[in-house]
Amino acid sequence: MRRLQGEWPSAALLFILLLFLSLLPGSSSEGTSFRTTTIQASPFSLEYTEGAERPAREALQLIPDLLSEIKNDLGWEYTGPGTILLTRGSEFKRIIGSRQITALAIGDRSLIIMDITKTAPDPFLFRSTLKHEIIHLLLHQQIGKGLLPRWLNEGVSQMLSDGVSEILFQRKGNILRQARLSKRLIRLSDLNSAFGRPETILLAYEESKSLVEYIERANGKGTVKRILHQMGEGKSTEEAVYNITGKTLNEIERDWIKSIGRKDSILSYLSNSFVTILFALGALLTACGFIRMLVRKRRYRDEDDDDPGEFPYNA
Numbered sequence: 001m002r003r004l005q006g007e008w009p010s011a012a013l014l015f016i017l018l019l020f021l022s023l024l025p026g027s028s029s030e031g032t033s034f035r036t037t038t039i040q041a042s043p044f045s046l047e048y049t050e051g052a053e054r055p056a057r058e059a060l061q062l063i064p065d066l067l068s069e070i071k072n073d074l075g076w077e078y079t080g081p082g083t084i085l086l087t088r089g090s091e092f093k094r095i096i097g098s099r100q101i102t103a104l105a106i107g108d109r110s111l112i113i114m115d116i117t118k119t120a121p122d123p124f125l126f127r128s129t130l131k132h133e134i135i136h137l138l139l140h141q142q143i144g145k146g147l148l149p150r151w152l153n154e155g156v157s158q159m160l161s162d163g164v165s166e167i168l169f170q171r172k173g174n175i176l177r178q179a180r181l182s183k184r185l186i187r188l189s190d191l192n193s194a195f196g197r198p199e200t201i202l203l204a205y206e207e208s209k210s211l212v213e214y215i216e217r218a219n220g221k222g223t224v225k226r227i228l229h230q231m232g233e234g235k236s237t238e239e240a241v242y243n244i245t246g247k248t249l250n251e252i253e254r255d256w257i258k259s260i261g262r263k264d265s266i267l268s269y270l271s272n273s274f275v276t277i278l279f280a281l282g283a284l285l286t287a288c289g290f291i292r293m294l295v296r297k298r299r300y301r302d303e304d305d306d307d308p309g310e311f312p313y314n315a
Contacts, residue, residue, distance in 0.1 A: 043080025
């Protein structure tokens with residue numbers, strides 16, 4: 001779910017590291033063997049467990065293109081080193097301990113772990129998820145520790161990977177719209193912590209994506225990239241956003257919420273007026289058809305009047 005900077009207890013990080021070490025070739029954990037094969041996919045070391053050969057070959061082909069796309073999107077090149085570990089569901093769950101998560105990026109260890117049972121069957125999902133996680137590692141590499149808020153990290157990664165996040169869930173309607181209408185939107189000041197709560201994590205992902213996309217849309221293409229580059233130079237999020245957009249984060253948040261409201265108003269109007277609009281369109285089409293029929297009838301009559309017949313009468 002990106003780097004775990006200050007978000008997981010150090011003991012948990014140590015536990016993950018020990019488990020990862022247990023996945024190295026020829027090693028085992030409590031009698032259960034996790035053997036991996038390693039191939040080089042510069043700048044990554046690509047490791048995969050038994051049964052993940054096909055996704056590994058696919059990842060090997062994808063990585064150069066993804067790195068090129070990300071460099072074009074953000075103006076930064078991921079130089080590594082890094083490790084990508086492809087595992088099956090049971091092995092992945094032993095490492096991560098969650099059924100919802102499809103992939104995880106640990107920036108401090110330049111490590112990506114992916115569950116191929118959930119991502120590999122869909123080539124589009126596999127590609128987008130891998131790109132998403134590489135973006136996390138790149139942002140961790142380029143922006144100083146503590147400077148990148150999680151909402152921005154997740155929002156940028158989703159925006160550039162076709163909206164894909166690491167969480168698998170079935171959307172029940174528009175989560176963001178439902179939250180706004182019920183006045184449950186998470187304030188920007190609370191958004192980072194919302195990722196750590198099961199009841200708010202899905203909305204936190206949706207809001208992060210929507211907010212970052214709004215910043216880009218409202219201020220022009222390349223805005224988010226310029227903000228990130230200022231942060232790469234050591235500026236805070238607030239300072240970088242103000243320098244590039246001329247607005248504070250509070251102003252950005254206010255305008256973003258208004259933009260959601262305008263969209264909801266249009267959707268609400270169309271929804272409430274659907275039957276009226278449908279009947280109006282039907283009446284309009286009927287009227288147009290009637291007028292066309294009259295025009296054609298008049299045209300045929302004029303053509304008949306102009307036709308002198310086979311033997312015209314000459315006075």
